[in-house]
Amino acid sequence: MAHDPTAPLGFGTLAIHGGQSPEPTTGAIMPPIFQTSTYVQPAIAEPLGGVYDYARVANPTREALERNLAALESGKHGVAFASGLAAIESVVKTLSAGDHIVTEENTYGGTTRMFTRVFERLGIEFTFVDSRDPEAVAAAMKSNTRLVHVETPTNPMMRVCDIAAIADIAHDGGAILMVDNTFASPFNQRPLEQGADVTVHSTTKYLNGHSDIIGGALVVRDDALAEEIRFVRKSTGAVPGPMDAWLCLRGAKTLHVRMRQHNAAGLAVAKYLEDHPRVDRVFYPGLASHPQHELAARQMDGFTGMVSFDVGTLDRARAIAEHTQLFALAESLGGVESLISVPALMTHASVPAERRERMGVTDGLVRLSVGIEEIDDLVADLDRALGG
Numbered sequence: 001m002a003h004d005p006t007a008p009l010g011f012g013t014l015a016i017h018g019g020q021s022p023e024p025t026t027g028a029i030m031p032p033i034f035q036t037s038t039y040v041q042p043a044i045a046e047p048l049g050g051v052y053d054y055a056r057v058a059n060p061t062r063e064a065l066e067r068n069l070a071a072l073e074s075g076k077h078g079v080a081f082a083s084g085l086a087a088i089e090s091v092v093k094t095l096s097a098g099d100h101i102v103t104e105e106n107t108y109g110g111t112t113r114m115f116t117r118v119f120e121r122l123g124i125e126f127t128f129v130d131s132r133d134p135e136a137v138a139a140a141m142k143s144n145t146r147l148v149h150v151e152t153p154t155n156p157m158m159r160v161c162d163i164a165a166i167a168d169i170a171h172d173g174g175a176i177l178m179v180d181n182t183f184a185s186p187f188n189q190r191p192l193e194q195g196a197d198v199t200v201h202s203t204t205k206y207l208n209g210h211s212d213i214i215g216g217a218l219v220v221r222d223d224a225l226a227e228e229i230r231f232v233r234k235s236t237g238a239v240p241g242p243m244d245a246w247l248c249l250r251g252a253k254t255l256h257v258r259m260r261q262h263n264a265a266g267l268a269v270a271k272y273l274e275d276h277p278r279v280d281r282v283f284y285p286g287l288a289s290h291p292q293h294e295l296a297a298r299q300m301d302g303f304t305g306m307v308s309f310d311v312g313t314l315d316r317a318r319a320i321a322e323h324t325q326l327f328a329l330a331e332s333l334g335g336v337e338s339l340i341s342v343p344a345l346m347t348h349a350s351v352p353a354e355r356r357e358r359m360g361v362t363d364g365l366v367r368l369s370v371g372i373e374e375i376d377d378l379v380a381d382l383d384r385a386l387g388g
Contacts, residue, residue, distance in 0.1 A: 016253050032060075039055075061245045064245070069217050072187075088111060091147065092124060099146045101145070102148045106157050107180070130159075132160070132161055141170075158308055163191050163194040167196055167197075186255070198220050205335075207255060208248045214244070262304060267286045268378075278387065325384070338370055342363075
């Protein structure tokens with residue numbers, strides 16, 4: 001039966017074909033890597049296509065990635081950056097000194113550091129809240145609030161917030177909602193479909209999926225917001241190189257295949273850890289014991305490969321993290337290989353101890369990025385490190 005061109009495409013089909021077409025000069029099925037810093041113009045101040053004058057402003061390889069990510073996130077505009085932090089930074093830079101941001105307290109440590117040690121010095125005001133409670137977000141809103149920023153699930157405590165409810169609160173207060181969707185990936189969650197204005201990714205993670213680039217991206221639907229974000233990027237220069245853009249696009253084409261295995265392995269590892277006598281607590285929204293499991297099941301299509309668990313003390317956490325064989329001791333996440341880390345000493349070391357304690361990031365917390373290896377091998381590796 002012929003495909004109905006008006007029917008919506010499935011996610012896997014979008015991952016491969018979304019925003020893509022053969023290169024017009026040669027018919028190359030994969031976008032070429034336009035490894036150039038500048039472009040020849042046929043006349044003064046008349047660049048080809050009206051945009052191709054300098055590669056900080058426009059690059060066809062980067063644009064191919066941006067179209068693909070926009071399709072995956074049910075957005076209209078994708079904007080790629082040199083890192084996830086650069087992507088978040090660009091949204092904050094659309095604001096002005098004296099503006100206020102409400103942000104989830106359990107964000108990635110680098111985001112907290114940027115907010116408190118860079119932007120607060122420039123006159124942006126922040127209020128950190130537990131966004132699991134929409135009323136806490138509402139109570140933090142002020143007349144000068146212009147942005148609400150959340151992660152869901154959060155890093156590393158796997159907290160989940162109600163995107164639709166918080167979008168309503170932000171909009172009622174005249175602010176926009178930005179959701180860091182890095183932990184979920186667009187395969188499992190698409191915040192724009194639930195009312196968010198901006199979706200942000202560290203494309204370093206699941207979207208690329210192979211631990212070989214650093215990158216970030218924003219996806220939006222609003223034309224004016226997209227234009228402002230692109231202006232900030234052009235003016236500040238945090239663009240990814242064409243090779244990184246090409247690698248991320250190649251990775252995104254297999255996102256649906258990889259995420260199915262990440263989801264299955266993450267759930268299996270979480271269930272194993274939940275039953276282990278030497279594990280005090282497991283944080284994974286796919287478990288029925290997770291306090292927000294019902295919400296997660298409602299707004300997510302899968303629960304990812306990110307699992308955190310508490311073993312009580314730093315010595316125990318260190319012993320486990322330093323004695324796995326398949327789980328490599330490293331920061332970052334979302335690659336095909338499994339990683340293990342101790343957030344208090346690694347990803348969240350820059351967060352003040354009192355704030356870590358308030359969030360639940362204890363010294364005994366261990367974070368896993370469960371890869372796509374054979375599940376039995378991963379469980380056996382953890383079993384050895386935990387002491388059987």
